[in-house]
Amino acid sequence: MAFFNENYTKLSESYLFATIEQRVNAYKKANPDKKVISLGIGDVTRPLPQVCLNAMHAAVDEMGSAETFRGYGPYEGYAFLRDAIAEGDFRSRGIDISADEIFVSDGAKSDTGNIGDIFGPENVVAITDPVYPVYIDTNVMAGRTVKIIPCEEANGFAPLPPSFHADIVYLCSPNNPTGSVLNKRQLADWVTYAKANHAVILYDAAYERFITEDEIPHSIFEIEGAKSCAIEFRSFSKTAGFTGTRCGYAVIPKELTLTAGGETFPAHKLWLRHQSTKYNGTSYIIQRGAAAVFTPEGRKEVAELIDDYLENARIIREGLLAAGFSCSGGVNAPYIWLKCPQGLSSWELFDELLNKASVVGTPGAGFGEKGEGFFRLTSFGSRGDTVEAVQRIEQAFK
Amino acid sequence: MAFFNENYTKLSESYLFATIEQRVNAYKKANPDKKVISLGIGDVTRPLPQVCLNAMHAAVDEMGSAETFRGYGPYEGYAFLRDAIAEGDFRSRGIDISADEIFVSDGAKSDTGNIGDIFGPENVVAITDPVYPVYIDTNVMAGRTVKIIPCEEANGFAPLPPSFHADIVYLCSPNNPTGSVLNKRQLADWVTYAKANHAVILYDAAYERFITEDEIPHSIFEIEGAKSCAIEFRSFSKTAGFTGTRCGYAVIPKELTLTAGGETFPAHKLWLRHQSTKYNGTSYIIQRGAAAVFTPEGRKEVAELIDDYLENARIIREGLLAAGFSCSGGVNAPYIWLKCPQGLSSWELFDELLNKASVVGTPGAGFGEKGEGFFRLTSFGSRGDTVEAVQRIEQAFK
Incomplete structure (x- = not known):
């Protein structure tokens, strides 16, 4: 009898990003007219150098x-x-x-x-x-x-x-x-x-x-x-x-x-x-x-790419702070760590942002128990999407 | 104390192809004028389709x-x-x-x-x-x-x-x-x-x-x-x-x-x-x-590539059989499995072929105990190298 590695049963049911993908796909299916902006999964969007x-x-x-x-x-x-x-x-x-x-x-x-x-x-x-x-x-x-x-x-x-x-x-x-x-x-x-x-x-x-x-x-x-x-x-x-x-x-x-x-x-x-x-x-x-x-040319192109993402990070961080949110990160890193407002849980904020702003982020709780009450936004979107996402979040939580 | 995976100590010392590479490099260093032909490692030589x-x-x-x-x-x-x-x-x-x-x-x-x-x-x-x-x-x-x-x-x-x-x-x-x-x-x-x-x-x-x-x-x-x-x-x-x-x-x-x-x-x-x-x-x-x-074009190019290697396999197999060697394989596969002549061990034949013919093959013993007394030749060389290698092997064992 071929036995599988029993430790696999101790893993949590689904990989975080797969779960997010499922929820987003369900939302898109139910709201085909809405433009969803993802600042969720840490994937880049700019072309290669x-x-x-x-x-x-x-x-x-x-x-x-x-x-x-x-x-x-x-x-x-x-x-x-x-x-x-x-x-x-x-x-x-x-x-x-x-x-x-x-x-x-x-x-x-x-x-x-x-x-x-x-x-x-x-x-x-x-x-x-x-x-x-x-x-x-x-x-x-x-x-x-x-x-x-x-x-x-x-x-x-x-x-x-x-x-x-x-x-x-x-x-x-x-x-x-x-x-x-x-x-x-x-x-x-x-x-x-x-x-x-x-x-x-x-x-x-x-x-x-x-x-x-x-x-x-x-x-x-x-x-x-x-x-x-x-x-x-x-x-x-x-x-x-x-x-x-x-x-x-x-x-x-x-x-x-x-x-x-x-x-x-x-x-x-x-x-x-x-x-x-x-x-x-x-x-x-x-x-x-x-x-x-x-x-030398590669260094230059990479520096431009990184600067571009870091500018997105600044826009998210400063936009959220100005709107009264509490957040950290986004200075030496592409990630902004947002404290969920109004006592929301991570997944509650995920659903709120998806439903009210059509913005996708990553629930902090998906990264562990101590991430509960927090939310990750990434700076890897396009400039236009990033600016629009921040505006939508501000609107949704006015 | 960080412990390593103790099972690693149960592995044989060196990966087969690494050992071959070492011996071939030593031979090349000692014989810089000799053209070594490798029918050893199962690597291809023809360009991509x-x-x-x-x-x-x-x-x-x-x-x-x-x-x-x-x-x-x-x-x-x-x-x-x-x-x-x-x-x-x-x-x-x-x-x-x-x-x-x-x-x-x-x-x-x-x-x-x-x-x-x-x-x-x-x-x-x-x-x-x-x-x-x-x-x-x-x-x-x-x-x-x-x-x-x-x-x-x-x-x-x-x-x-x-x-x-x-x-x-x-x-x-x-x-x-x-x-x-x-x-x-x-x-x-x-x-x-x-x-x-x-x-x-x-x-x-x-x-x-x-x-x-x-x-x-x-x-x-x-x-x-x-x-x-x-x-x-x-x-x-x-x-x-x-x-x-x-x-x-x-x-x-x-x-x-x-x-x-x-x-x-x-x-x-x-x-x-x-x-x-x-x-x-x-x-x-x-x-x-x-x-x-x-x-369709890919299938055609791949078929030509495979036919080319299979023709090499035929040349090796038939050449060795005609020269009195005993071998199998090379019909539905790119590998020819040669029985070591004159009671040689796999590694003895490896050294003989390297030293007498400047041809590299893979000792059967490297694939397990039951491979002892056998030797693997591959059809992945160029046509010219393949033909020359077979001639050199014939010469060396005349």
Whole structure:
């Protein structure tokens, strides 16, 4: 008898965004005349930078000739991309990360979802609440004990190291969903915690490019000692609009080691073994597109893209504040974390906004218990939609 | 203390192809003047069909305009591709598979590697020997008990259902590495075995397009009753040269259910949950390229590609047989399974061929104990290289 993985029954019934999609589709069916604006799912809307398109066209052409055709690539990603990442995202910022500590993937969701595979089931995992559901769900699937670190208004939605012991900690800064960031001191406290507990920090920096304030670290490896206790995840999804193009990467420093049954292994080696066994590398065409992000023209185009979204974030944040709402985020992050007005629950606000304003957002409760009473809006819409959505929300709650 | 997954220590030290690469690199370094021909790793060499290139160019262009830009796609793959697959690979052959039973991925390696995630650790897994190492390694990583089904000369390298009980069975036809195929009767025996044992067959049909003989089934779903006991994996890698482009798919019939702790779930639903949690869909650009395979022009170009490789297979097989070697495969498959001459072991023949003929093949022992004394050659080289390699092998063993 083939048995399924029983841990799957412990997952909540439906993935957050699937539930939202169902409700929105039902609303659209009932209101075919209404124009629905989504500031809900964190998907981008602007086209890819031209430099990425050019690079992918060239790569497609290479695939059309036997002389330049590319078959299986390196499991860790092509050197041209790993070199560009190491230099562009780390060394040029004074962070000592080398190309062979970088593992290219098809996105940060795959990486943060699959990284658990190299860890044993006995680890105690600390996860913030509210949180990107993937961290919790993948650990539930693996049967690991998950402990919650509350991120509340009182601590500015910035998680502090807990008093309990954990072996693995997930952190996300700039944060999805709250738009909060961890500053250097806070991140240093986490590194201290990790060292004291011999824990590993899984640091999701998918929104790094949105950081605008000088004192906010772009990488956990800016913190002394982090290289022996942290893995960092990055993505081209929000940076360069790759949500449907798919590319990301993990940074696993060579000095990070893990232990089990009296043996010690570099995490680096374990992940290479994972990737070479369960993955066959990211499409050559896509890796060429991602590498173009690091050219001078690519940097310029990405900066324009990010500035554009950050301007949306400013419009949402300032519009809502001016209308008397309470909200945070949206400064170093594409997400605005709105406090539900009039004592509404997250899903009540979701339905109110959908029915009164035809605006879709993401209920905070979908990110965890501590997200209840909050609501996530994203800056990834078009300028026109963003301005209109804010006006509609103001009207609906006048 | 963060503990690693102890099962990783039970894996053999190095992935087969990595070891080969190391030896070949050492040889090349010591013999910079020798032209090494690789008929080793199963990678293709011919360019992608023009129709795929055109489709990907068009998709890249779509990514460059806000009106046609694509962000996150469906976790299961786009309808245009799932529809094309259901019609092109199944319904047009009289096999009742619908588009919503198809899950698009970035390749059959990811799928066959990750599918284990939906199964519990208590399952007993039956795997043929010799075998594609991914099946074994991923089950070792998950801590499952693996039992071996020998595929030997005596049974024509076609595995028969074992006398022992198994909950999960991996089958691959056309077979990697032996080039053997399972006929309808043999496959029907496996379906009978699966039903009797309430087992699931994980059927890897990545080489399906190489089948030339009418009586060989292209899909396990040609067998009565298979839809309630089998999952099938397909790939565009060898079919259309997508080894570096990355696309494949899994077929999970809706009537296949799995049980645990008194509950029953459709495998289909479990896999959707896996994919929506740990994957974010295959690149839109790549899915467009894959869909082009099913156009009339795509079919024609793919047929030419496959015929070309099959002609290589014929040249290798007939050349070796004429030179007095014993070999099988290469008729419905791109792989030729060579019996090592003069009592050589697989790795001895590897070194002999590398040193005497500068030809790289894959030692059968790398695919399991029962592969010892055999050697895999692939038909994916260029015509010139293939002809020259066969001549060199003949010369070396005169």
